[in-house]
Each structure stands twice: as C-alpha cells, then as structure tokens.
Amino acid sequence: MGQIENQAANFAGRFTFPDSSLSVDRMGYGAMQLAGRDGNKLVWGPPRDVDEAIAVLREAVASGVNHIDTSDFYGPHVTNQIIRKALYPYPGDLVIVTKVSVRRGEDGSWIPALSREELTGAVHDNLRNLGLDVMDVVNLRSMFNVHQPAEGSIEAPLTVLAELQRNGLIRHIGLSNVTPAQIAEARRIAPIVCIQNQYNLAHRDDDALVADLARDGIGYVPFFPLGGFNPLQSEALSGVASRLDATPMQVALAWLLHRSPNILVIPGTSSRNHLRENLKAATLRIPAEVLADLDAVSGQHSAVPVSRHE
Numbered sequence: 001m002g003q004i005e006n007q008a009a010n011f012a013g014r015f016t017f018p019d020s021s022l023s024v025d026r027m028g029y030g031a032m033q034l035a036g037r038d039g040n041k042l043v044w045g046p047p048r049d050v051d052e053a054i055a056v057l058r059e060a061v062a063s064g065v066n067h068i069d070t071s072d073f074y075g076p077h078v079t080n081q082i083i084r085k086a087l088y089p090y091p092g093d094l095v096i097v098t099k100v101s102v103r104r105g106e107d108g109s110w111i112p113a114l115s116r117e118e119l120t121g122a123v124h125d126n127l128r129n130l131g132l133d134v135m136d137v138v139n140l141r142s143m144f145n146v147h148q149p150a151e152g153s154i155e156a157p158l159t160v161l162a163e164l165q166r167n168g169l170i171r172h173i174g175l176s177n178v179t180p181a182q183i184a185e186a187r188r189i190a191p192i193v194c195i196q197n198q199y200n201l202a203h204r205d206d207d208a209l210v211a212d213l214a215r216d217g218i219g220y221v222p223f224f225p226l227g228g229f230n231p232l233q234s235e236a237l238s239g240v241a242s243r244l245d246a247t248p249m250q251v252a253l254a255w256l257l258h259r260s261p262n263i264l265v266i267p268g269t270s271s272r273n274h275l276r277e278n279l280k281a282a283t284l285r286i287p288a289e290v291l292a293d294l295d296a297v298s299g300q301h302s303a304v305p306v307s308r309h310e
C-alpha cells in the first residue's frame with residue numbers, strides 16, 4: 001500500500017508508491033515545459049534558453065524535488081536529453097517517471113503509438129536518452145481520445161508493458177488519461193502504482209476517483225495542475241491568494257496538496273523564478289473555511305479533503 005508521511009518543514013510530506021521502495025516528496029516537477037515551441041508546434045524542439053532549462057532542473061533537485069515527470073515524446077527526445085545533461089549521474093533517490101503511447105508527427109501532432117514495436121521502442125528511447133538501465137515508473141497513456149479519458153480496452157498495450165516489466169526494463173507501471181473502468185481492467189493485468197489525469201481547481205472530473213485511489217494507496221498525479229498552457233485565472237482564486245498573502249499559482253498547488261494525501265504535484269515551468277514560487281506552495285496551509293471559497297473556481301460542491309490513511 002502507498003504510505004504518506006509528513007515532514008515538519010514541508011507541508012507536502014512524502015508519498016511511497018504502493019508495494020515499492022520508491023518514496024517521493026509530494027512536491028515534484030513536470031518537465032514538459034523544458035522543450036521548445038516552433039510556431040504552432042508545442043513541446044517541440046529545443047527551448048529558447050537551454051542553460052535556464054538546465055538551471056531549473058538543478059535548482060529543483062537541490063531544493064528537494066525527487067520526482068520528475070517526463071516523456072521522450074517531449075521535443076521529441078529533447079526534454080530527456082536536457083534532464084540527462086543537467087542531472088546525470090542522478091541522485092540515488094531521484095524518481096523519474098515517463099509515459100509512452102504517443103509519437104509526434106512532423107507537424108507537431110500527437111499520434112497514438114500503441115503497437116508492441118512502438119511501445120518497446122519508446123521504453124528503449126527513454127532509457128537511452130535518460131542514460132538509464134531501468135525506468136522507475138512508466139505510465140501507459142490511453143489514446144482513445146487524445147484530450148480526455150475515453151472508454152476502450154487497454155489490455156493489449158498494458159500486456160506489453162507488463163512483459164517489459166518482467167524483463168527488467170520497468171520497475172513500476174502507471175496509467176494516464178484513463179477512466180475508472182480502464183484502471184480496474186489494468187489492475188487485473190498488472191499492479192498499478194499511479195494515475196496521471198488532468199485535474200486542477202477548475203477541472204475536477206476525477207473528484208471521486210481521487211478518493212477511490214487514496215483508499216488503495218495509489219498515487220494520483222494531476223497533469224495541468226496550474227491549468228496547463230493557459231494557467232488558471234479566476235477572481236475567486238486571486239481573492240483567496242491575496243487573503244493568504246500568496247500567489248494564485250501557489251494556492252492552486254497548495255489546494256491540490258490539501259485535497260488528498262495521495263496527490264503528487266508536478267507543476268511545469270521553464271523559469272527558476274516560477275519554480276521558486278511553486279515550491280513555496282508546499283509550505284502554504286489553506287484554512288478549512290477558505291477551501292469552500294476555492295470551490296467557486298470550479299463551481300462544484302465543497303470537496304472535503306480525503307483523510308490521511310497512514
């Protein structure tokens with residue numbers, strides 16, 4: 001089972017992936033913003049400032065981040081190569097999580113790549129570009145709908161990842177962009193340690209799923225925790241931020257950390273200033289009465305934080 005433990009100076013505390021020795025600070029880092037952009041092609045090519053990208057990664061790790069989310073299809077290859085350049089040889093406690101099932105078209109598009117050959121090639125691409133012999137965690141991203149979870153069997157691609165796990169290339173398996181039915185199907189095939197779906201103050205389709213996974217000690221890693229390419233903006237959020245003497249992005253991250261102890265945040269940024277701002281969210285306590293005000297951001301009912309289950 002996953003375990004949560006608090007650290008006095010760090011409100012986020014740590015999370016241990018279920019049935020594993022992998023323990024991460026709940027304040028992590030998402031590396032997607034380290035790739036560049038070429039016109040309409042997002043997450044494409046090298047960043048404008050490679051030195052700053054390297055500095056962001058080094059400062060994140062020096063500040064205690066030991067959970068980095070990435071993929072070899074960011075760039076493609078570019079983000080992983082920057083991670084290697086910045087951090088190799090990696091600290092012993094660093095957990096790098098990647099995802100597979102996508103290849104990039106020349107026009108920058110995100111194309112499903114779920115055949116045995118494509119999945120195996122993707123795992124090897126990650127290993128080679130990161131300079132690793134084994135990946136700590138590989139997320140299988142469902143692609144029935146590229147933008148949101150959609151039903152359909154993931155048995156065939158997951159069976160391939162389970163084989164790669166048995167062959168020693170992958171320690172643990174996670175899922176991304178999935179429905180509860182797909183998670184249940186997957187758990188009959190292989191142990192699943194984390195789920196990575198879109199979730200933030202304004203996008204709360206997974207409220208019930210977060211609680212279900214918490215009961216089973218499975219990590220929930222929201223992507224677009226700050227709203228993604230268009231960071232969250234709302235009067236309610238700005239109002240709460242000024243009351244708490246924090247920034248809206250800090251409140252958005254702290255809300256996720258309060259929401260449930262199995263939530264691990266991976267905010268993405270290409271700047272050290274934003275990184276510093278985001279990391280401080282781990283020490284921001286949001287009073288219970290303020291949580292209700294934040295529900296106005298999504299217009300949903302108050303979500304009582306899931307109780308800790310250590």
Ligand SMILES: NC(=O)c1ccc[n+]([C@@H]2O[C@H](COP(=O)([O-])OP(=O)(O)OC[C@H]3O[C@@H](n4cnc5c(N)ncnc54)[C@H](OP(=O)(O)O)[C@@H]3O)[C@@H](O)[C@H]2O)c1
Pocket residue numbers: 029030031032033069070099141176177196197222223224225226227228229230231249266267268269270271273274275277278
């Ligand atoms: N599984 C999936 O399908 C999937 C999909 C998307 C992302 N992901 C993962 O999730 C991670 C997080 O998602 P994300 O990076 O796309 O979105 P995000 O963390 O919600 O937001 C990133 C955006 O917010 C800006 N930002 C960051 N900190 C800020 C601050 N303090 N103040 C103002 N703006 C700030 C960034 O710009 P600056 O660079 O200027 O700071 C960037 O534009 C990714 O890095 C990736 O690892 C997974």
